[in-house]
Amino acid sequence: MSTKMESRHAAAAVKRRRLSSPSKGVLCELRRHWLLYAMFVPVAVYYMIFSYIPMAGIVMAFKEFNIRDGIFGSPWVGFDNFDYFFQSGKAWLVTRNTIVYNVIFLAAYTIFSIAAAVFLSEITQKWFKKVTQTFMFLPYFISWVTVSAFVYNFLNYEYGIVSRILGYFHLSAIDIYSNTGYWYFLLPFLYVWKWVGYGSVLYLAAIVGIDQEVYEAATIDGATRFQKITKITLPLIKPTMVILILLGLGRIMRGEFDMFYQLIGNNGTLMDATDIIDTLAFRSLMGTADFGMASSVGFYQSVLTLIIILLANWIVRRYDKDQALF
Amino acid sequence: MVDRMARGKLNASPMFTAVSYTVLSIIALICLLPFIVLLSGAFSSESSVLAKGYWFWPRDFSLDAFKFIFRYPEDILSAFKVSIIITVVGTVLSLFISSMTAYVISRKEIKYRNGLSFFLFFTTLFNGGLAPYYIWVSSNLHLSNTYAVLILGPMFNVMYILILRSFIKESVPEALIESAKMDGAGDLRIFLQMVLPLIKPALASIGVFMILAYWNDWWTAMMFTNKDDLVPLQYLLYKMLSSINLTGQMAQHVTNLDTPKETFKLAMTVIATAPMIVIFPFVQRYFVTGITVGAVKG
Numbered sequence: 001m002s003t004k005m006e007s008r009h010a011a012a013a014v015k016r017r018r019l020s021s022p023s024k025g026v027l028c029e030l031r032r033h034w035l036l037y038a039m040f041v042p043v044a045v046y047y048m049i050f051s052y053i054p055m056a057g058i059v060m061a062f063k064e065f066n067i068r069d070g071i072f073g074s075p076w077v078g079f080d081n082f083d084y085f086f087q088s089g090k091a092w093l094v095t096r097n098t099i100v101y102n103v104i105f106l107a108a109y110t111i112f113s114i115a116a117a118v119f120l121s122e123i124t125q126k127w128f129k130k131v132t133q134t135f136m137f138l139p140y141f142i143s144w145v146t147v148s149a150f151v152y153n154f155l156n157y158e159y160g161i162v163s164r165i166l167g168y169f170h171l172s173a174i175d176i177y178s179n180t181g182y183w184y185f186l187l188p189f190l191y192v193w194k195w196v197g198y199g200s201v202l203y204l205a206a207i208v209g210i211d212q213e214v215y216e217a218a219t220i221d222g223a224t225r226f227q228k229i230t231k232i233t234l235p236l237i238k239p240t241m242v243i244l245i246l247l248g249l250g251r252i253m254r255g256e257f258d259m260f261y262q263l264i265g266n267n268g269t270l271m272d273a274t275d276i277i278d279t280l281a282f283r284s285l286m287g288t289a290d291f292g293m294a295s296s297v298g299f300y301q302s303v304l305t306l307i308i309i310l311l312a313n314w315i316v317r318r319y320d321k322d323q324a325l326f
Numbered sequence: 327m328v329d330r331m332a333r334g335k336l337n338a339s340p341m342f343t344a345v346s347y348t349v350l351s352i353i354a355l356i357c358l359l360p361f362i363v364l365l366s367g368a369f370s371s372e373s374s375v376l377a378k379g380y381w382f383w384p385r386d387f388s389l390d391a392f393k394f395i396f397r398y399p400e401d402i403l404s405a406f407k408v409s410i411i412i413t414v415v416g417t418v419l420s421l422f423i424s425s426m427t428a429y430v431i432s433r434k435e436i437k438y439r440n441g442l443s444f445f446l447f448f449t450t451l452f453n454g455g456l457a458p459y460y461i462w463v464s465s466n467l468h469l470s471n472t473y474a475v476l477i478l479g480p481m482f483n484v485m486y487i488l489i490l491r492s493f494i495k496e497s498v499p500e501a502l503i504e505s506a507k508m509d510g511a512g513d514l515r516i517f518l519q520m521v522l523p524l525i526k527p528a529l530a531s532i533g534v535f536m537i538l539a540y541w542n543d544w545w546t547a548m549m550f551t552n553k554d555d556l557v558p559l560q561y562l563l564y565k566m567l568s569s570i571n572l573t574g575q576m577a578q579h580v581t582n583l584d585t586p587k588e589t590f591k592l593a594m595t596v597i598a599t600a601p602m603i604v605i606f607p608f609v610q611r612y613f614v615t616g617i618t619v620g621a622v623k624g
Contacts, residue, residue, distance in 0.1 A: 029437050029438065033433075033435060033436055033513075035512055035513045035514055036430050036433055036435075036436055036513050037430070037436075039426050039427070039429070039430050039513065039514065039517070040427055040430045040431070040442060042423050042426075042427075043423060043424075043427040043446065043482060043487070044442075044445070046478070046481065046482060047445070047446060047449055047482075049467070050459075050463075050478065050479075051449040051453065052449070053462060054453070054454040054458045054459040054462045054463075055449075055452065055453060055454040055458075056454065056458075057454045057455075057457075057458025057459070057461070057462055058454040058455060058458060060454075060457060060458050060461075061455075065457075065461075067461075067465060070461075070465070070466065071458055071461055071462065071466075112353075115349070116350065116353060119345075119346040119349050119350050120350065122342065122343065122346040123346055123347070123350065128347065128350075131354070132350045132351065132353070132354040133614075134607075134610060135354035135355070135357045135358045136353060136354055136357050137606070137610060137613060138357055138358065138361060138603070138606070139357055139360075140538075140613075141538060141602045141603060141606050142542070142599050142602065142603075143541075143542035143543075143544060143560050143599075145542075145544055145560050145563050145564045145567070145598070146563070146595055146598065146599045148567065149364065149563075149567060149591060149592065149595040150360040150363070150364060152567075152591070153360065153363050153364060153367060153380050153592070154360070154363065154380075156379075156380075158379070159375055159376070159379040159380055159588060160379065160380060161363060161379065161380050161381065161382075163379065164378070164379040164380070164381070193356065193357060196353065196357070197357070198617060201614055201617045201618060202617060202618070205617075205618045224339065225339050225342045226339075226342060257545075258545065262564070265568065278456075281455065281456045281457070282456060284457075285456055285457050285460060286460075286549070291457060291461075294455075294456065294457040295455060295457040295458065297455070298454065298455020298456050298457050298458070299455060301455065302452055302453055302454065302455050305451075305452070306451055306452045309451050310451075325447075326444070326447060
């Protein structure tokens, strides 16, 4: 009996030791699967160098940066950079623009993607479906640099097509590049133009996944086509929609830098209406070399983004656990 | 599948069918029109554009803009070279390393696989902002003006790694890997000889997105290079479009009609965009599966 007790003691001791020294467990695990861990190393090194170390560089927002001392050697200045950022009057402006544009983008993208997907699912002619989808994907394949050339084609004051068509009807041409109002419509339009092909595929996949028997039952009950869409299709793709919208809202503080920079650039007239957080950060860094401003704007954006993503994910999790990001 | 479904609903109104065809035709046309205007502008004579503006078809067909560009082709050929090098090298490296990583975090015997996944995933939730990244890469890593920065900058996308992971889990049977291990195959060999061939469709899909990301990247070049022989095509296009805008304004005072400024821009845009539009029909299938696979669950 005593031997039994002893062995049980010994087993418990071993267990305790294993629990109390996780480092040994880690080493053991690494040794057993060293090759698999070695295969992970390239990506680990990449993200250490290009993500985690720059992440630590976020302390720059609390420093008076100078090139000689580098990010970590420069002197601390507390919240001075933030005082400057918030007193510049830019903070509220770029926050508002970023949120307003992203909300419009997300709403327009969702509506048009769902509409396109619903219509695509109604098409029986295979070739028609293939051709329309092909055209809808085209914009996704080009860069915003090319899009800016398109916009110039259409909206250039002197040679643009819109000016010419207006001229044909004896209307005066619109100078789109010096008029802020048009851009609240134009930017969402271009955003949808570029993304509708992509979005319609997402929603079409959800529609295709709907059980056919539901539609057949509705047909027997004499439902019209329109009723089937509003009473069956739309309610059944709602989960997909909710998830995609929430995940989109999680990115609401991140702007489409490529788009805004290529289409508007440094156009002074449009600046106030179209300045977003990303363009402000870029301009402060590369234009005026205002490191305090650039880093405090970056800090502001990163922290807000993190909070909003966590919040969005928390809601997704409550809605449908499997769809949550983490 | 969709067709069967649409047929299942066929009891109903021809009106609705007409609406579907009409709306989709309009959307497709709006998506296509800018490309047509671009092409017809590029193949128009400069004088017709100056006199009548851009239009939906070339009103005075001319190859002058292209001839002008290829009179001094050095810049464009060099940009093509840079774009092709970074796209090919970057895509191959990124696909290989991404799928290798995906294999590791798909293996159940790896105790810390969730930790490793989160290590990757966290980088999409939080970042240090533009300023520290720029300073770190340019003045600490000294990567400015190298091919390395053009390739490494846009190299990995965590979502693609996670998509590849779920694809491996679905399409590579666990029993297959187990039996290969019984036969004494190491993980590297299993990955190279069994997993890679089995995930070819996913590699094609993710590959399309990577090619697009590299080819259309002008940002990295703008941030980190200022040497002419490192300018990729999209950045060259951007520089030409923006500097011609400037000289265009000056040219209003100094009339100089023998350089085709307006059509030149369009011809340049055609040249920079053409490669992606040419490969597009061949990769469209993979593009669609790429979107749906990613949507199922990253």
